[in-house]
Amino acid sequence: MTLSAAANSPDVVGLFDPATHTVTYLVADPATGAAAIIDPVLDYDPAAARTSTGSIDRVLNAVRDRGLKLERVLETHAHADHLTGADVIRTRTGAPIGIGEKITRVQKTFGDLFEAADVTPDAVVFDETYADGARFKLGELAVEVMHTPGHTPACVSYRIGDAVFVGDALFMPDYGTARCDFPGGDARTLYHTIQKILALPEAMRVFVGHDYLPQDGRTEFHWETTVGEEKANIHIAGRPEDEFVAMREARDATLAPPQLILPALQVNIRAGALPPAEASGKRFLKLPLNAI
Template sequence: MNTFQLSPARQTGTPDVAGFFEPRTFSVQYVVSDPDTKQCVIIDPVLDYDEKSGATATHHADELLSYIREQGFEVQWILDTHPHADHFSAAQYLKEQTGAPTAIGGYVTGVQELWKGIYNWPEFPADGSQWDHLFRAGDELRIGNLQGRVMFSPGHTLASVTYVIGDAAFVHDTIFQPDFGTARADFPGGSAHQLWDSIQEILALPDDTRLFTGHDYMPGGREPQWESTVAEQKRANKHLANITEEQYVDLRNKRDSELPMPKLILHALQVNTRGGRLPEPEANGKRYLKIPLDALEGAAWE
C-alpha cells in the first residue's frame, strides 16, 4: 500500500507537500514546506490509539519527525483543521518534540462548549486556551517565504478551517477524492447547508489549486489518494458535479442518516478538544477515557 507521496512545488511561492497515509483511521498527515528556506508546518498529525487494548503510541507522528530531520526542516507550526472525531491528534506530542506552537481555528470554542456538556465537564475551560494560537477567517500565516491564509469552512464541524498555502489548500473533511464525494455533516454542530457553502468557497479558488484531503477510504479497493485540483473536483466529484444546493443537502442528509458514528468519536473528542492532550493520570498513575452512554441519540447502528 502506498502510504507516502510528495507533491513538489510547481513554481516559486508554492510548497512541497508530503502526504503520509495512516491506514488504521484512513487519515492523511501533511508536512508542508518552503523549498527555499526549509521551513515547514505539520497539518493534522495522528497519535496512534488502539481502542481494543487502550494502547497509545507515536509511530506515525515519529514518522513525520524522521522525515523532517532527514530533510533538514524547521517546524514553524503544528496545525489542526478541526477537532477530529475519528483519530487522536498528535499536536501536543509534536509540540513537546519540536517546540513549535500549536494552532487551530478559533471556532473550536463552540465545539468545546458542546462537548463539555456531553462529557459533563463543568470546570472545563471552553476558551481555546489548549492551543498556542487560534486562527480566524482571513488570518494570514507565513512558512518561510510562502504566504498562507485561513478560510472558515464549517459544516462537517462547527470549527473546521481550510489552510491555503501558496497553490495548495488543505480541505480536511469537506471534500474527499472525486470518486468518494464529500464529508458527512451529521455530527453535533454539523450542517449540510453550511458544508455546501464551505465547499463552494473552496471551489471558487483557482482551478489549478491543489486540494489535499484529510482522509481517503479507497473505494473499490484502489490505492490511497489524497490530492486533486479544484477543476477535477468541479468536473468529477460524485456529490458535487451538476447538482444544486437543495439536491446536495437532500443527498447528504439521507446518506448521513444511514451512517454509523465513527467508532472513536467518543474517545477522540475528549482528547482533541484538549488540543491532543490525553487525560491526566489518576492517583494510580493510569489515564482513563470517559465514555458517555446514549449521548448521540438517533445515530445509526452498525
C-alpha cells in the same frame, strides 16, 4: 509517502494512516525549509486502550531527514475519527499548535458531554486560533486560513501558495464529501463551504484529509487533486443546493458513528493532551452511555 512540488509553491509530503484513513501533511517552504505539520495522528489501540507514537515518529523523521525547521502544527478541526498527535509534537519540538477560532464551540459541546472539568471553552490549550481570512507566513510562503464549516462548525482550510488543505470538507472526486451529522454540522453550510473552495483557481492543488476506496473504481489511495477536478466530485457535479442537502442528509442518516469518536474527541478538545491523571496516577477515557 509521496512528495509533490512545484515552483513557487510548497513541498508537500502526505503520510497515510491506514488504521484511520487519515492523511497527515508535512508542508515546507522550499526556499527556507520552514515547515508545518497538518493533522498529525496519535496511534490508538481501542481494544487495549493504549496510545503509541509510530505515526508521529514517521512525520518527525521526515522533518529531520529533509533538514526542515518545524514552525507550526496545524489542525483543520477537532477530528472524530482519530486522536491528534499535536500535543506530543509540541512537547517534543516546541512547535505551537494552531486551529480555527470556532474550536470553542466544539470544546463546549464535548466538554459538557464528557463532564470534563479541566476543559474550558476558550481554546487556551491551543497556542494560536485563527479567524476566517487570518494570514501568517511559513518561511516565504503566505498562509491564508479559510473558515470552511459544515462537517463541524470549527473546520478551517489552509491555503498555502498553490495548495489548499481542506480537511474533511471534500474528499477525492470519486468519493464525495464529508458527513454533516456531528453536533454543529450542517449540510447546507457545507454546500456553501464547497462553493467557496471551488471558487479558487482551477489549477490549485487540493489536499484532502482522508481517502477511502470507492466500491467500484480505483484500488490505490490518493489524496491530491485540484479545484478543477473537484468540480466533477460525485456529490457536487450537477447538483443544486437543495438536492445536495437532501442527498447529504439522507446519506448521513445511514452512517454509524466513527469507531474512535468518543476517545478522539476527549483528547482532541484538549489539543491532543490526555485527560488529567487521577490520584492513582492513572488516566481514564469516559464512555457516556447512550449519548450519541
